[in-house]
Amino acid sequence: MSSSSLPRIALVGDHGNHNEPAHPRIDEMVPHLPVQATWVPTVDIHDAAALQGFDAVWLVPGAPYFNQRGVHLAIRHARENGLPFLGTCGGFFSALIEHAQNVLHLPAAEGVDENPDKMLPLVTPLKCSFRGERAPLRIRENSRMSSIYGGSTEVEEVFHCDYGLTEDFMDAANQGQLSFSAWDIDGAPRGLEIAGHPFFVGTLFQPELSSTPESVHPIIRTFIETVLLTSGATGRAAAKDAA
Structure with a gap:
């Protein structure tokens, strides 16, 4: 496939x-x-126009982001339009806050994308930071996350995220189609997904740090596979090969 026919991912x-x-x-x-x-x-990112033409959104680590409102716009665009979405580290709690704000309309989430000071009461240090180290992770049985790991419910991942969200806020935001699917040894949520979406996964760990060009982490690999399927790129490639 030429580069012009490849599906486009917004990093x-x-x-x-x-x-x-x-x-x-x-x-x-x-x-x-x-x-x-x-x-x-x-x-x-000031409106959805910045994401037009992209087939998927990968919200990468690096919080606090320079423009949290732009981050929420990107998440909402992917969520509402069925575009594959992967959010890692800061992308995890940004996805949770966006859902709490625009789907659940939780008072605690109102305005946090426009006023960073409103986010501060929601953020808390994680007990398990293990910067750059592998640590155990418990996966919910029969979840999308578990299927990515081949049905496993116990894995190890590289933790490089020091902050999460308060327990009260996460309990309130864990409603509707969004649910937690991974926890660390202290019981803090480390993974989320949205049911009924082609691929909407957030991780409060960094699969990027377990990836190389030769060996891509299964979460990233499944994300890419979904992008190829939903964009129609695999079908175009098969048709080209058959020609």
Whole structure:
């Protein structure tokens, strides 16, 4: 397939922000993936027009983001339009807050995308930070996350996220089609998904740090596979091969 026929993924994030270690890993990985990935700075997202033409959204680590409102616009665009979405580390709690704000209309989530000070009471340090180290993760049985791991309910992942959201807020936001699907050894949610969506997954760990161009993490691999399916790229490739 030529680059023009590859599905397009928006890498939403602030490239190099906080010297985020996931960013160079992504830069190394994406040239080897069957997609066209483009960095979209959060400051460039003022409405959904910034995401037009993209087949999926990958909200990468690097919180606090320069423009949280732009982050929420990208999440909502993917959620409402059925575009595959992957949010890692800061992308996890941004996805949770966006859902709480625009689907559940929780008072605690109102205005946090426009006023960063309103987010501060929701953020709390994680007991299990394990920066750059592997730690156990419990996966909900029969979840999308479990299927990604081949049905496993106990895995190990690289934790590099120091902050999460308060227990009270996460309990209130864990409603409707959104549900938690992974927890660390302290019982803090580390994964979420939305039922009935082609692919909507958030992880409060970084699968990017477990990936190389030769060996892509199963969460990222499944995300890419879904992008190919939903964009019709696999069908185009098969038709071209058959011609």
